[in-house]
Amino acid sequence: MTTDDEVSDASRGPADLVRRRGGGRKSSGRQRSSHSLDAVVSEAVALLDEGGEAALTFRALAARLGGGVGSIYWYVSSKDELLERAADHVLGGVLTATAHLGQGEDPIAEVRELAIAFYAATVNRPWLGAYFLQDTGTQVNGLMFFDRVGRELMRLDLTPRQRLDAVSAVMAYVVGVAADRGQDPPPEVRDGRVPVDEFVSEFRASIRAMDSRAFPFLHHIADEFAAHDDAEQFRAGLDLLLAGLRLQSGR
Amino acid sequence: MTTDDEVSDASRGPADLVRRRGGGRKSSGRQRSSHSLDAVVSEAVALLDEGGEAALTFRALAARLGGGVGSIYWYVSSKDELLERAADHVLGGVLTATAHLGQGEDPIAEVRELAIAFYAATVNRPWLGAYFLQDTGTQVNGLMFFDRVGRELMRLDLTPRQRLDAVSAVMAYVVGVAADRGQDPPPEVRDGRVPVDEFVSEFRASIRAMDSRAFPFLHHIADEFAAHDDAEQFRAGLDLLLAGLRLQSGR
DNA sequence: CTAGCGTATAGAACAACGTTCGATGAACGA
DNA sequence: TCGTTCATCGAACGTTGTTCTATACGCTAG
Secondary structure, X not given: OOOOOOOOOOOOOOOOOOOOOOOOOXXXXXXXXXXHHHHHHHHHHHHHHHHOHHHOOHHHHHHHHOOOHHHHHHHOOOHHHHHHHHHHHHHHHHHHHOOOOOOOOOHHHHHHHHHHHHHHHHOOOOHHHHHOOOOOOOOHHHHHHXXXXXXXXXXXXXXXXXXXXXXXXXXXXXXXXXXXXXOOOOHHHHOOOOOHHHHHHHHHHHHHOOOOOOOHHHHHOHHHHHHOOHHHHHHHHHHHXXXXXXXXXXX | OOOOOOOOOOOOXXXXXXXXXXXXXXXXXXOOOOOHHHHHHHHHHHHHHHHOHHXXXXXXXXXXHOOOHHHHHHXXXXXXXXXXXXXXXXXXXXXXXXXXXXXXXXXXXXXXXXXXXXXXXHOOOOHHHHHXXXXXXXXXXXXXHHHHHHXXXXXXXXXXXXXXXXXXXXXXXXXXXXXXXXXXXXXXXXXXXXXXXXHHHHHHHHHHOOOOOOOHHHHHOHHHHHHOOXXXXXXXXXHHHHHHHHHHHOO
């Protein structure tokens, strides 16, 4: 699927030599096996979503697939590659979710939608940022997303350099918010065992307990912090970035 | 727990119960030991700088300190905490490096300098983003830096919410660029065994090899990508963000 | 003086992890 | 029937983070 390679060597062992920055094609053609690369990656994402990065182990994944640990290495040559493929897998979801975009009048508004869709996929997936677009050979969806954002900017009056910088900035911002949030709320809040209010008000109290001379700004925004919504805050920052871009492009 | 301590227990073992989001004081008072928390964290940062995140192991760190593995656990209760403290350690360096700032007329220009100094510290330290400001209890320098940036924005005509969103956006952007770059150039280029030109032109060639209908934007910026400088690109994106902020504040 | 306590160090031991390796079939053309 | 390729499996290895116990040293109380 996707674009896929030319022809010929269609069914070589997926995990061969020529690792990073080279070939690395999918297992195009018939799928005789009970696993298939897609199944391995999908289940890996499922494990990551359920228990975070620590939950993804080769043994847990093998048990989930009903196979042995060694089998996974036929499809993937290392855990790093597995994570890269997992990251690209969820980015594939972002691509299909935003397939309807691209016809709008305002390119920047389109970029905004793309970024928001990307953000939605990174929420609760802090590992995504670390493995996003590391290997351009295997991570085709990441490249496609990068290109889609850039294509919108080609409709704007900018230099190629400005376009490249802008796309990189938007990507970095999304990834950064994901990494920043990370494990922000402690696990007991994550699971819902402790109401969010309690954690937030406790945090506000701990801010108030600090020296207001040393941390004037923290005191200043303590209430806002307690009331803020993550997605809203993401959009606020994104809009700052896009406002600067709009200014640069002269509308 | 959580809220922690009242008074008294001033000189308990640094790595005690009450871990995340609570107290966690430094080894206040005399330093009798040959190690001390600062030595442990400093050496950890040195290991990270030399060989990346994989190079930091408790055994390597112990050997470096001339002690046993178990001793480290007296100062630090887990590897996560060690990495958080390491991140906060380099942020302490950023704080002292930017101590001269704060008297300028233009607050946004000051924010720009702060962000650039932060960025300089994250270059070749992709692990920093993942452990930056995870535990507000132990990571005091991160809080201080956050506060310093926010204090500049207090001189601008903005709502508290806008200020909070802006500071968060700037931080996220810096962290995002660090995470994005990550291991971007493969190790053989990192070490200088392969000249950068070769890698870059190879990358450009691989872009040209792709279908230009499927990736029009990648073709469009292939040359720019080959010639771009990371720090310059970082500043370009930062300036977009700050331009939006300047617009919002009405100069 | 000594018994006891908090401080601090050291390393053996354990469980879990990623990865390697050779053995083992199943499918298929010659 | 044989040999080759595809695909699977799990034992085994080395390394990792962490726990646990033993062992000192400096102090103060009795």
